[in-house]
Amino acid sequence: MAPTTGETTITTTRGIEVVVRQWTPADPTAAEGDILWFHSMAGLAHTEDVLDTLGGQFRVHAPLWPGYSDLENEGAVEDMLDFALLGWDIADTLGLDHPHLVGHSMGAMVAAEMACLARRDLSRLVLVAPYGLWLDDHPIPDIFAVLPFELAELLLADPANAAKLLTPGQDMGTDEGLAQFMVQNARRLGTAGKVLFPIPNRRLSKRLYRLSAPTRVILGGADALITAPYGDAWQAAVAQAELVTIPGAGHLANLDQPAALAEAVAEFLAG
């Protein structure tokens, strides 16, 4: 049965407004715990099959980072500590007790920081195509120096899946559609740049020794950004981390291979 979906705007103790999209199993008593899902630098798509699937089994809470909602409050976060504390403030405001943290891309970088800061406050940790480490021999391509039409090729195994990111009715071929995209892109990637620009390394590796939660790292087999050597690096840095690779998934595995991603997350969290 399809989960119940909704959207709410919360205000954290610090006074930051956050839009949270939520999925609850049709039978709420059957929920197997809370997932706090932190989206990638591309934001959440209008329809997220991964969360629809996970929402049948878990209570899923997916906050939109500042800059990614219509609230225009992107000035609220400036650095990684702001992001990580905002993540925990969101959990507190939602009243979540030991949620699973699932982060994707930039969201995984934040989730890993959160798991290092407050190591006893989460259940399990899933990092999907995580930013956060930097290997000089495998420089991550610069997403800030590509044109809009090149982004899709960089982020997706099948660039056609980029259409899922557009608001229904948004047409990039028109000036209005393109203007809307440019403004949205500036807000979103402007915010992402606070932790990813110019080198997406905020010294998380110094803190990973504190990460004690059961952890699964999921990589897209066709990810042009977070490539296989990063999987090895995460395993080397986090002894208990399991590594799973999803074939045919680019960086935005949620758009390329939503079913396989949902399965890889659910299997680990249910276990």
Add this chain to the structure above:
Amino acid sequence: MVNFVFFNLMPWPYLPDDFREKHRSVWVDIDSKLFDPVKANAVYHTYMDQLEFAEELGFDGIGVNEHHQNGYGIMPSPNIIAAGLARRTSKAALCVIGNSIALYNPAIRVAEEFAMLDVISGGRLVAGFPVGTSMDTNYAYGQIPALTRDKYAEAHELIMRAWAEDEPFAFDGKYQQLRYVNCWPKPIQKPHPPIYVPGGGSIETWDFCLDHDYNYSYLSFQGHKAGKLLMDGYWNRVAERGKDESPGRASFAQIFCVADNDAEAEKLYAEHLLYFFNRCLHVYPGFADAPGYRTIKTIKAGILSQVRKENQSTFTNLTWKDLVEGGFVIAGGPDTVREQTEDMIKNLRLGSIFTLLHMGNMPDDKTRYSTQLFAEKVMPQLKNLWPDYAGDTRWWPTPLEDRVVPELGLDHARRVATKPEGAN
């Protein structure tokens, strides 16, 4: 009073003919193998000689600026060039337009170096505070785009306080914390040298200039016709804010090519301007605008076509005719140039003109020819276009009357020491 500044961008003059086809960008990731330090030895001296020549010709100022990893500007440190000019010139204002103050950490360095230049030159400094392009600031120098303006604002506050305060003070900034700010030396000009803020048309920059009575400098390569719309916007804002309309509030960069007559101008200068427009401005669009660098308001007002895929491969080569008719360049015999320049000054209401007389790979002899004609046959008649503002000294340096002028001859510098009075 109209101030004419001879500006040299210091372009690299040896970009190959197929540069646009073989290279993706003149800026940020320009192929560093194209730079030849041995050839550059002569290039720098030629450009510095031209700046000194401009002073001899009576230009009010000589201008330098800051770019990084850039094929049309081999001047990452304009202060170094200005220091050389401070010693070898004595009359012209030194217009450093400017130091990208968000890039200096701590920004007290700018306060110190600008003070040094002002002191060495006897009070001739015009201090430019650009936010900096995205290419320089974000891509070449790694500043986080969405925080660049905030960092700029903090740097500005620090520099101005450092110049103004007489006692050491603590500065608890977000980007720089200094327990003992104590600018040493201080500039000659009080309360500070004239400040020029290069901008591209955001209302925030206009307001910043008007809040502090700084000169707004529109430095594009699009020329006076395209610049009219933007400068009208600025002057409307000046009026809205209830500020006086002194032309000293505005300066503008314009390319000039002066020859004996219009036909000779094309014959002498066309290839060098085309070098500039078709090679030096070949910037990969992915570097033009880091997300978060521009304000949302500015993006909404901006032109979007450059990011379209269909526009990436169909860039049309500009021609001399395009450049002249579009107002990118004011070119021709002295009469043509003078008439158009007068119109430009009046239409755009300008107090200072940054004249671009050397462009692209223009050789020294042509640069001097054009520059001298401009100085002798164009400039003098246009100096006093704003008689009502002749006494408005806010926007231009007032040097020391009795400033030291170094002896230029090497003999003076190398003169044999003689025993000072009191020696045995």
